[in-house]
Amino acid sequence: MAAQVETKESDLLDMAKYYENYILIDVGANLTSKKYGRDLDSVIQRAKDSGVQKIMVTGTSVKGSKEALRLTRIYPNTLYSTAGIHPHDAKSYTDESWAELKQLANNPECVAIGECGLDYNRNFSDPEDQKIVFKKHVELAIEMTKPIFVHERDAHEDLLKVLDEFHSKLPPVVIHCFTGTLEHALTYLDRGFYIGLTGYLCKDKSDVGVRKLLESGSLPLDRLVVETDAPFMYPNTRASKLPDNVKDSLTERSTMFLHRYCTFQRNEPCSLPAIVEMVAAFMNKKPEEVALATSFNAMKLFGLS
Ligand SMILES: [Zn+2]
Numbered sequence: 001m002a003a004q005v006e007t008k009e010s011d012l013l014d015m016a017k018y019y020e021n022y023i024l025i026d027v028g029a030n031l032t033s034k035k036y037g038r039d040l041d042s043v044i045q046r047a048k049d050s051g052v053q054k055i056m057v058t059g060t061s062v063k064g065s066k067e068a069l070r071l072t073r074i075y076p077n078t079l080y081s082t083a084g085i086h087p088h089d090a091k092s093y094t095d096e097s098w099a100e101l102k103q104l105a106n107n108p109e110c111v112a113i114g115e116c117g118l119d120y121n122r123n124f125s126d127p128e129d130q131k132i133v134f135k136k137h138v139e140l141a142i143e144m145t146k147p148i149f150v151h152e153r154d155a156h157e158d159l160l161k162v163l164d165e166f167h168s169k170l171p172p173v174v175i176h177c178f179t180g181t182l183e184h185a186l187t188y189l190d191r192g193f194y195i196g197l198t199g200y201l202c203k204d205k206s207d208v209g210v211r212k213l214l215e216s217g218s219l220p221l222d223r224l225v226v227e228t229d230a231p232f233m234y235p236n237t238r239a240s241k242l243p244d245n246v247k248d249s250l251t252e253r254s255t256m257f258l259h260r261y262c263t264f265q266r267n268e269p270c271s272l273p274a275i276v277e278m279v280a281a282f283m284n285k286k287p288e289e290v291a292l293a294t295s296f297n298a299m300k301l302f303g304l305s
Helices: 009-017 040-050 062-074 087-092 095-105 127-144 156-169 182-190 210-215 244-249 252-261 269-283 287-302
Strands: 024-029 052-057 079-083 110-119 148-153 173-175 194-197 224-226
Touching: 024 224, 024 269, 024 287, 040 052, 040 252, 040 269, 052 062, 052 269, 052 287, 062 079, 062 095, 062 110, 079 095, 087 110, 087 127, 095 110, 095 127, 110 127, 110 156, 127 148, 127 156, 148 156, 156 182, 182 194, 182 210, 210 269, 224 269, 224 287, 244 269, 252 269, 269 287
Parallel strands: 024 052, 052 079, 079 110, 110 148, 148 173, 173 194, 194 224
Antiparallel strands: none
């Protein structure tokens, strides 16, 4: 693990005074995507200009986790990586590739195991294979005492079954890009898990989903982290279902980054300030407060220096 530097909330507050914008941490961006092949430098610079000081690059395969780790060496102290096999790719698991993933995960720049989990929405891999491979990730996270970065779609019950088998041994668990219901969120929060929110917030059409979770006040700030899941999950601030008070909460600065650099085809980490402003508006809190809390959570949780 990275050298543990004790971060205090007051340190972050002091730092914030030197910036005219938020200090944010994007805990999940797929920066190994070919979509950034030509201009990753600019993407990272824009992120920083927008206030995103650190980014965790998601590993979704052995090859991708290797590439994510390589990027952390090019942008030290800005990029961090995760190592995992996405449930879609569970079928590609082999003992040899797992040995390689373990080695990648052992590096200090790799701050979490994942993304891993269960996705029964599209079932690109057989659910039984998904469960076996997910369990391997949980065991690895316990062995390495690193947090688990979890992906779950339409697999809430089975996911809990796997995690509950390990209950007291579990390291911190982050349910990344949460898209479930309030009820599901409560069962995760009950177990002390963290919830990762993305631009999905703009897509949520349900009355019992992510928006409800925020509006109901059920999500404590100390359980929340934010992420873009770039290049996916573009936060469409023009979505018709988005309430006016949320649209009105967006600052000129955050929408400038969003509209100038991000599209449905290619979202970027610089969209994170807009996401934080919307999350804050739904929670009826100040965006500065959400920014501070989520950055603090991310630094503590993943041991970022
Ligand atoms: Zn995911």
